[in-house]
Amino acid sequence: MRRRIRRSIQRRLLKSAFAFSAAASAVVLATPAAPLASAEEANVKVQLLGINDLHGKIDVTGTLANDPNKYGRAEYLAAYLRQREASNPNTIMMHSGDMVGGSSPVSALLQDEPTVEIMESLGMDIGTVGNHEFDEGVPEMNRLIKGGDHPNGTKGYDGMNFPLVAANVTYKDTGKLVLDPYKIIESGGEKIGFIGVATTATPANVVASAVQNIKFTDEAEAINKYVPELKAQGVKAIVVLAHVPVEGMGTPSGELADLANKVDDEVDVIYGAHNHKKANGLVDNKLLVQAWEYGKAFVDVDLEIDRTTHDIVKKQAEIIDVVQGSIAPDPAVKSIMDKYDAQVGPKLDEVVGKTSSALEGGYGKKGEIGDNALGNLIADGMNAEMKSDFAMMNGGGIRDVINEGDITWEELFNVQPFGNYLVKTSVTGEGLRDIVNAQISAQYGPDCSIGGFTYKWDAKTNKVTELKMADGSPIEDKKVYTLTVNNYMYDHGDDKYRIRANGTGRTDGPVDLDATVNFVKSFKEPLSYKAEGRISEGAAAETPSEWEMDKEKSPTGRLIIKKAATLVKLKEDGTLVKIRDVLPREQLRVYGSNSKWHNVGGEYYVAAGPNAVIYTGRILIKQDMKLYSSNGVVYRTLKKGEAVKVYSLEEDKYQTGNGYYVKKDRNAVYYEGYVSLRSDVPLLKEGAAVKTLKKGNLYRVYGVEDDLLYVGGGYSIKLDAGKVIYTKN
The missing domain is CATH 2.30.30 (SH3 type barrels.)
Known part of the structure; x- marks a missing residue:
C-alpha cells in the first residue's frame, strides 16, 4: 500500500481562483458576530471535507428518477475533493463510518484494501467506525487498520495511514477501548479535536458473532467523558464523527439531533451517518451534517477559529453532489481503480442469467402489494438451495437492484455483498406466525421477503391475519415445516426475528450469494419475477360460513384423494353425519369448493386440505411437447397422444401438478x-x-x-x- 505524501506543503499552495459546479446548500452560524472586518480576517479559516457511508462503492454510478445526471464513483469524488482542497491550505479530510462493508466486488473481493488505498490517495486524515466496519469481526477490522496479509488481500498490505477513533466501543472482558477515543489535529496553528462514536444499534446490524466481546456504550456519555480531556489540552474547537442517523436540511432531526441536545456545548460540529440521508442545519448551536451515500456527495464544513480564544466563532456547511458530467475524473484514483478492475474483472463480467424486466429489491413495504421482485427471487433461491418449505430474507441484506437484460455475477454480488450463509431450521405453523409477526414494524411495515408462503397483515395490530402456503392451502399451526434464513437473521444478537426462539435444529448451507447465482443459472429462459402480493396489508377478511360456496350444476373438477378421508353429509340442522371412508386414489366429482370443504354433489362433502387435490381437466398432446419444472428446466418430453391432468390454468401455461407445467400451444388441447x-x-x-x-x-x-x-x-x-x-x- 503506497503511503501518501503529506499535504502540508501542498496545502500552502492556495489557489487564487476557485470554481465548482454542483448542487449545494449552506447554513451559517456566527457566535459572536465579529464587529470588525479586520477581526474576521485575523481568524484562522479551516475547511473540513467529509464523506460518509461509502460502503466500498468505489466503482458505483448512482442515478435518480427523472434526472439525467450520474453521481458518484471514486475518481469523480476524488476530483471534487482535490478541487475543494486546493481552495484552502488548512483542509482536513474526514469520514463518519461505514467506509467499507457491503462493498462492491472490486473492493470486497480484495478485503476492501482497494478502498483504503483510495482513501490514502485522497489524503484522509481521520475517521470513525460504523456498524459495517465490524462485519467480519474485530480481528479483521484491526487488520484493515493496522496492516497484515489476508489470503484474499494484496501482498504486503500495511494498513491505513490515518486513524479511526471511537470513544464508545470497548471490549467486554477488559473494559478497554478498542480504538483511541479522539485525535487532535493541528491546522493553521489551531488545535481541533475529533471524537468518534458508533451507533449503539451496531449489534442489531451485524452478525452477532462479529461483536460478541464488544460493548457499545451510550454515545452522549462517551462524548461528554472526553470533551474535558480535550479542553484540558487547550482544545476549544471540537468535532464529533458520529455514525448516528440524521436527516433534514435547515432543521435536522433524528437520533443525531437528540444527541446534539445531550452533549457538551463545547462541541461545535457533529458529522452523522448510517441512514444515508442529507442533513445540514443547527441543533442546540451545533452544526449537524450528513452527505448522502456511496460517494455520491460530500460535505464541506468551513470554520473560522479565533486565534486568541481558540474557539470556533463561525461555521457553515455545504452538501455537494458528485455529478460526473461536471468534472474530469482524477487520474491518480482512476489508475488505482483500473489496476484492481484488471484483477477481478473477468469474474465480475460473467453472465449468469437474463431478466425480462428490472428487479427492484429492499425491504417489504406497506400496502396491498408489499413484496418485491428481487426479494421474491432471492427467497425462492434459498428454498431451492436448501430444499425447505419456506424462506425469509431480511430487507437490509438486499443492497442493489438488477437491471433488465443480462445478469452478471457482479450485479448479484452487489445485491448480496455480505458473505452471509444460509441456515435451515424446523418451525411449526404457530412458530412461523410468531416469526413473521416479529419482523413487522409499526413504523415501516414488513422487513423480510418471503418464499413458499403468503401472508396478510393488519396495520392496526401489526399482526398476521392470514398465513397460507404458496398454493393457497392453509398453514397448519401444529404441523412442522422447514424454514431457511441467513446466519445474520438466525444468529441475531437479541433474536430480533425470533427464529432461535421458534426453531428446532440447525443445518448450515452455502453462502447466500452462491445460492442466488445457482438459482438464476437454473433458468433456461429470462426471469420474469415481479411483486405479486405474497405480502399484503389489510384487515382480516370476514370469515364466511364454512358451508358458503358457489355450486355448479355440472362438475367443476375432480377430487383426487391422496390419504384416507371422510365423506360427510350436511343435515338440515347443521350437523354432520359420516357416510363412509374415502380411500386413497379414489376420485370424486367436485361441484364447488371453499377453504374448508369440497362439495361432491348434493349435501355431501369432503374436507379441503393437502390430501384432497382438485384437477380441472386434461390436455391432449397432439404433437410431442416439453414438460417444464418450476424453474423453467425441461423435465421430460410429452408424447403425442398423452392426456395430462391440469390442476390450474394460467395465461400462458397449464399447471400439471407439483410445479410442473406445459406452455399453452395449439398442440396442447385442453378439455x-x-x-x-x-x-x-x-x-x-x-x-x-x-x-x-x-x-x-x-x-x-x-x-x-x-x-x-x-x-x-x-x-x-x-x-x-x-x-x-x-x-x-
Whole structure:
C-alpha cells in the first residue's frame, strides 16, 4: 500500500481562483458576530471535507428518477475533493463510518484494501467506525487498520495511514477501548479535536458473532467523558464523527439531533451517518451534517477559529453532489481503480442469467402489494438451495437492484455483498406466525421477503391475519415445516426475528450469494419475477360460513384423494353425519369448493386440505411437447397422444401438478371431460339445433356454461338429465 505524501506543503499552495459546479446548500452560524472586518480576517479559516457511508462503492454510478445526471464513483469524488482542497491550505479530510462493508466486488473481493488505498490517495486524515466496519469481526477490522496479509488481500498490505477513533466501543472482558477515543489535529496553528462514536444499534446490524466481546456504550456519555480531556489540552474547537442517523436540511432531526441536545456545548460540529440521508442545519448551536451515500456527495464544513480564544466563532456547511458530467475524473484514483478492475474483472463480467424486466429489491413495504421482485427471487433461491418449505430474507441484506437484460455475477454480488450463509431450521405453523409477526414494524411495515408462503397483515395490530402456503392451502399451526434464513437473521444478537426462539435444529448451507447465482443459472429462459402480493396489508377478511360456496350444476373438477378421508353429509340442522371412508386414489366429482370443504354433489362433502387435490381437466398432446419444472428446466418430453391432468390454468401455461407445467400451444388441447349420449339429442349452434347426434356416441367437452356442454367449434349439447351423462376428467 503506497503511503501518501503529506499535504502540508501542498496545502500552502492556495489557489487564487476557485470554481465548482454542483448542487449545494449552506447554513451559517456566527457566535459572536465579529464587529470588525479586520477581526474576521485575523481568524484562522479551516475547511473540513467529509464523506460518509461509502460502503466500498468505489466503482458505483448512482442515478435518480427523472434526472439525467450520474453521481458518484471514486475518481469523480476524488476530483471534487482535490478541487475543494486546493481552495484552502488548512483542509482536513474526514469520514463518519461505514467506509467499507457491503462493498462492491472490486473492493470486497480484495478485503476492501482497494478502498483504503483510495482513501490514502485522497489524503484522509481521520475517521470513525460504523456498524459495517465490524462485519467480519474485530480481528479483521484491526487488520484493515493496522496492516497484515489476508489470503484474499494484496501482498504486503500495511494498513491505513490515518486513524479511526471511537470513544464508545470497548471490549467486554477488559473494559478497554478498542480504538483511541479522539485525535487532535493541528491546522493553521489551531488545535481541533475529533471524537468518534458508533451507533449503539451496531449489534442489531451485524452478525452477532462479529461483536460478541464488544460493548457499545451510550454515545452522549462517551462524548461528554472526553470533551474535558480535550479542553484540558487547550482544545476549544471540537468535532464529533458520529455514525448516528440524521436527516433534514435547515432543521435536522433524528437520533443525531437528540444527541446534539445531550452533549457538551463545547462541541461545535457533529458529522452523522448510517441512514444515508442529507442533513445540514443547527441543533442546540451545533452544526449537524450528513452527505448522502456511496460517494455520491460530500460535505464541506468551513470554520473560522479565533486565534486568541481558540474557539470556533463561525461555521457553515455545504452538501455537494458528485455529478460526473461536471468534472474530469482524477487520474491518480482512476489508475488505482483500473489496476484492481484488471484483477477481478473477468469474474465480475460473467453472465449468469437474463431478466425480462428490472428487479427492484429492499425491504417489504406497506400496502396491498408489499413484496418485491428481487426479494421474491432471492427467497425462492434459498428454498431451492436448501430444499425447505419456506424462506425469509431480511430487507437490509438486499443492497442493489438488477437491471433488465443480462445478469452478471457482479450485479448479484452487489445485491448480496455480505458473505452471509444460509441456515435451515424446523418451525411449526404457530412458530412461523410468531416469526413473521416479529419482523413487522409499526413504523415501516414488513422487513423480510418471503418464499413458499403468503401472508396478510393488519396495520392496526401489526399482526398476521392470514398465513397460507404458496398454493393457497392453509398453514397448519401444529404441523412442522422447514424454514431457511441467513446466519445474520438466525444468529441475531437479541433474536430480533425470533427464529432461535421458534426453531428446532440447525443445518448450515452455502453462502447466500452462491445460492442466488445457482438459482438464476437454473433458468433456461429470462426471469420474469415481479411483486405479486405474497405480502399484503389489510384487515382480516370476514370469515364466511364454512358451508358458503358457489355450486355448479355440472362438475367443476375432480377430487383426487391422496390419504384416507371422510365423506360427510350436511343435515338440515347443521350437523354432520359420516357416510363412509374415502380411500386413497379414489376420485370424486367436485361441484364447488371453499377453504374448508369440497362439495361432491348434493349435501355431501369432503374436507379441503393437502390430501384432497382438485384437477380441472386434461390436455391432449397432439404433437410431442416439453414438460417444464418450476424453474423453467425441461423435465421430460410429452408424447403425442398423452392426456395430462391440469390442476390450474394460467395465461400462458397449464399447471400439471407439483410445479410442473406445459406452455399453452395449439398442440396442447385442453378439455374438461366427456359427454356420453343415452338417447338421441340435438347438436346446437348459437342455441339452434343443426343436427341430431345418435345415442351411444361419446364427445370431449371443452367447456361448460350453465347447462351447455361445449364440444368444439362453437357447438354444444344441452346437459339434460336422463339423456346425457357428463363425466368430468
